[in-house]
Amino acid sequence: MLKVLVVDDAVFMRQAxxxxxxxxxxxxxxxxxxxxxxxxxxxxxxxxxxxxxxxMPEMDGIEAVKAIKAISPxxxxxxxxxxxxxxxxxxxxMVGATGFIVKPFKEESIVKALSKFHSST
Numbered sequence: 001m002l003k004v005l006v007v008d009d010a011v012f013m014r015q016a017x018x019x020x021x022x023x024x025x026x027x028x029x030x031x032x033x034x035x036x037x038x039x040x041x042x043x044x045x046x047x048x049x050x051x052x053x054x055x056m057p058e059m060d061g062i063e064a065v066k067a068i069k070a071i072s073p074x075x076x077x078x079x080x081x082x083x084x085x086x087x088x089x090x091x092x093x094m095v096g097a098t099g100f101i102v103k104p105f106k107e108e109s110i111v112k113a114l115s116k117f118h119s120s121t
Contacts, residue, residue, distance in 0.1 A: 004116060007055040007064065008059040009082070013103075014091040017051055017110070018078070024111045035064030042068050042075070050069055050095070050115050054081040062095055069096040076117050080105065093114040 004026050006017045011033075018028045029045045033036035035052075036059040042050065050068065054061040061079060068075050077091045078099035089100050099115050 001025060001027050002048040002114070002115070003027050003045070005030045005032065005038065005041055005045060005050045007032045007056075007061070010053075013053070013076040019115070020033050020082075020107050024107075024115075026114065033046045033065070035059030035061055038064045039054050039071070043071060047112060048076065050075065050077045051080050051114075052100050054056070054079060054091060054092065062091055065092065065095045065097055078113060 002093060004021055006014050006021070006028055008014045008017065014031045018031070021028055029047050030041045032041050034056045038050065038052065052064060061081065065077050068077060070121040077096065077100045078101060079097045080101045080103060081088065082103040092100055099113055
């Protein structure tokens with residue numbers, strides 16, 4: 001069972017992701033409302049996987065990915081954002097994101113995208 005850290009500044013989005021993940025066999029070990037807290041929680045919780053929003057206060061998702069990758073180069077981070085423009089996808093992948101899901105999403109797309117990490121951890 002993969003341990004997941006859910007990062008999004010919107011409470012309803014964190015709750016929705018947590019519900020989807022737990023219903024599909026993932027364990028949500030923590031939540032963060034911005035990138036700065038995400039980096040702290042990553043250090044504390046050592047999750048197998050992080051879902052990361054891009055646009056957040058204090059520290060955005062791109063900066064948080066850079067910080068987490070500096071701590072743990074092998075970390076697995078999937079960006080989940082309404083900003084589906086090609087430039088954001090490229091930037092996220094360039095700094096180390098291992099996947100990208102665009103909001104609004106369907107439960108099946110989340111499960112399919114994150115389930116591939118079951119075999120790689």
